Amino acid sequence: MQVERADPGIADFPSAAAPEFSAPETLEQVYTRIFRRLRPRTPLPEIRIEFRRYANANAQVRLQDGALLVKVADTLAGAPAPVLEALAEILLCKLFRRPVPPESNDRYRRHLNRRDVRRSLDLVRQIRGRKRVEGPQGARFHLHELFEELNFRYFHGLMARPVLGWSPYASRTILGHYDPSHNAIVLSRVLDKQNAPRLAVEYVLFHEMLHLRYPVEHTGVRRRVHTRAFKDAEKQFEGLAEARRLLRSL
Numbered sequence: 535m536q537v538e539r540a541d542p543g544i545a546d547f548p549s550a551a552a553p554e555f556s557a558p559e560t561l562e563q564v565y566t567r568i569f570r571r572l573r574p575r576t577p578l579p580e581i582r583i584e585f586r587r588y589a590n591a592n593a594q595v596r597l598q599d600g601a602l603l604v605k606v607a608d609t610l611a612g613a614p615a616p617v618l619e620a621l622a623e624i625l626l627c628k629l630f631r632r633p634v635p636p637e638s639n640d641r642y643r644r645h646l647n648r649r650d651v652r653r654s655l656d657l658v659r660q661i662r663g664r665k666r667v668e669g670p671q672g673a674r675f676h677l678h679e680l681f682e683e684l685n686f687r688y689f690h691g692l693m694a695r696p697v698l699g700w701s702p703y704a705s706r707t708i709l710g711h712y713d714p715s716h717n718a719i720v721l722s723r724v725l726d727k728q729n730a731p732r733l734a735v736e737y738v739l740f741h742e743m744l745h746l747r748y749p750v751e752h753t754g755v756r757r758r759v760h761t762r763a764f765k766d767a768e769k770q771f772e773g774l775a776e777a778r779r780l781l782r783s784l
């Protein structure tokens with residue numbers, strides 16, 4: 535059982551994924567390059583790429599009125615440039631009924647199978663699915679109360695309250711999640727059940743509050759979700775070892 539999570543990686547394309555010293559190729563340029571290679575004699579259409587709020591990691595492409603329309607789930611917006619290029623290759627090959635290069639397929643699938651990516655997709659699905667995040671009032675705990683207590687105890691009461699809610703589903707693999715794009719902390723409903731010890735619930739909420747306090751760091755293509763400062767701050771939690779033990783037995 536872990537409190538691990540990853541944010542859905544929204545809205546930091548493309549600069550965060552590209553080295554700082556070279557001007558990154560735009561996604562339009564990537565599609566142009568691949569289009570030219572696959573269809574060297576066809577006049578280049580206008581290329582329009584949109585990131586859409588899909589519940590899943592989906593993408594589609596079509597040619598319409600002389601324009602190439604590409605729609606990609608915004609959950610992929612923060613994906614590394616080589617992954618987005620692999621996706622471009624897959625979409626255009628499918629559009630022109632050409633075999634997809636296996637290495638592009640592999641690269642795209644490996645990305646989707648990464649543990650953190652899978653988890654954040656699960657969460658996005660929960661958040662955006664038909665059943666939305668439910669309010670802060672649970673059967674046992676009111677998240678506003680827990681938040682203000684922790685805020686007072688560990689943050690001098692200075693942290694602005696984000697959107698707080700219980701997940702509609704009692705997920706055991708994702709206990710908590712901070713979604714920066716919605717400024718929302720969502721706790722799994724499993725933590726609102728009778729047998730959930732308060733200390734464990736507080737710890738999960740505290741962990742997510744630290745994500746608010748210490749944002750993800752990007753160095754080149756690396757993302758550091760739990761920074762050194764984050765980990766140091768986490769050690770301040772009273773009863774940390776006990777809370778972790780309780781979570782494991784939950």
Ligand SMILES: [Zn+2]
Nearest residue numbers: 537538539741
């Ligand atoms: Zn975390």
